[in-house]
Amino acid sequence: MLCSFNMAMITPEELFPPIDLSSTIGFGYWGVLVDSLLTGITVLQLFLYFQNHHKDHFHVKITVISLCILDVLSWALFCYAYYYYLVRNYGNDLALLTIPWPFGTEVIVEAFVCFGAQMFFASQVYGINRKSWPVAAFIAMLALIALATGITVGVISIHNRSMQFVGSKTLEVLTDINKGLATVTDIVATIAMCYFLSSARSGVKRTNSIIKSLMFWAIHRGILLTAWQSADLFLYVAAPSKDYWVPFHMNLSKIYVNTMLAMLNARSTLRKQNGSGFSSIHLTSHGQTLANSDTYTLEPPPSDQRFSAEFQSKHQPLTSSVQSVFKKAATCEDEV
Secondary structure (H helix, E strand, C coil): CHHHHHHHHCCHHHHCCCCCCCCCHHHHHHHHHHHHHHHHHHHHHHHHHHHHCCCCCHHHHHHHHHHHHHHHHHHHHHHHHHHHHHHHCCCCHHHHHECCHHHHHHHHHHHHHHHHHHHHHHHHHHHHCHHHHHHHHHHHHHHHHHHHHHHHHHHHHHHCCEHHHHHCHHHHHHHHHHHHHHHHHHHHHHHHHHHHHHHCCCCCHHHHHHHHHHHHHHHHHHHHHHHHHHHHHHHHHHCCCCCCCHHHHHCHHHHHHHHHHHHHHHHHHHHHHCCCCCCCCEEECCCCCHHHCCEEEEECCCCCCCCHHHHHHCCCEEEHHHHHHHHHHHHCCCCC
């Protein structure tokens, strides 16, 4: 009777004490909310891109579409992972000791997103100045190694789904290499792009204005990505078994894709800022094709005579790097 009385006095909370998930699943939960918001921004920017820049080269459009699809897939995998914890295994404390397969798969998806964005900017560095191919190749090499380590981390995470393995030395070293190389790649790409853009300055005011705007976007993109990658790396190194780093990892692909789309969509603003009479910027090579000439001159569209005097006074040869700057940053359209 005494035993029965004591059992009756025990509350359900004492029999099954609640587990505080704020320091584990809680960080990921807030990360998913931010991830969802940034995914919506990605879709909006994609819509604006095709609305205003549908004449871009085919390979640029394929790159944009592929990265956006992978970015949305990354968000979907995280949503399913937290559905696994919070719905499918609600009340099952043992589920917290395992890592669902979407986490490892998402690491692979994110590695491809980062690689694609970094290769895009490596190609832009090469396009600005063809003599910069060693720098572009170095950026591509770093991005490729980061991709390989990211795929390795993802495959290992899929096959070793124990939560204890997250803090293992093997996974920690590979993850540190992956995040560290990605950070270095973004820093090198930003510095290279700013350097070669600066070297492409000319005596034409409008050219320098566009180059200045491109450098502004490149520097801010580099600062944001470096800060985000560094925070992700620092928090993971400091506490790999905790989830402090998870929100930064969740939203990393969103930062890559949205900064790339922001730079592409900014061309409409650049076009407006450089004169309403300029729907595009024409580059001519005195009868030669752009592919076979190293020297080009800048001239206004035939239908616009307002700036003729300015261009006649400043009509001078430009290097092929400026041709690439205007072709990629101003219109990215086949205007020649």
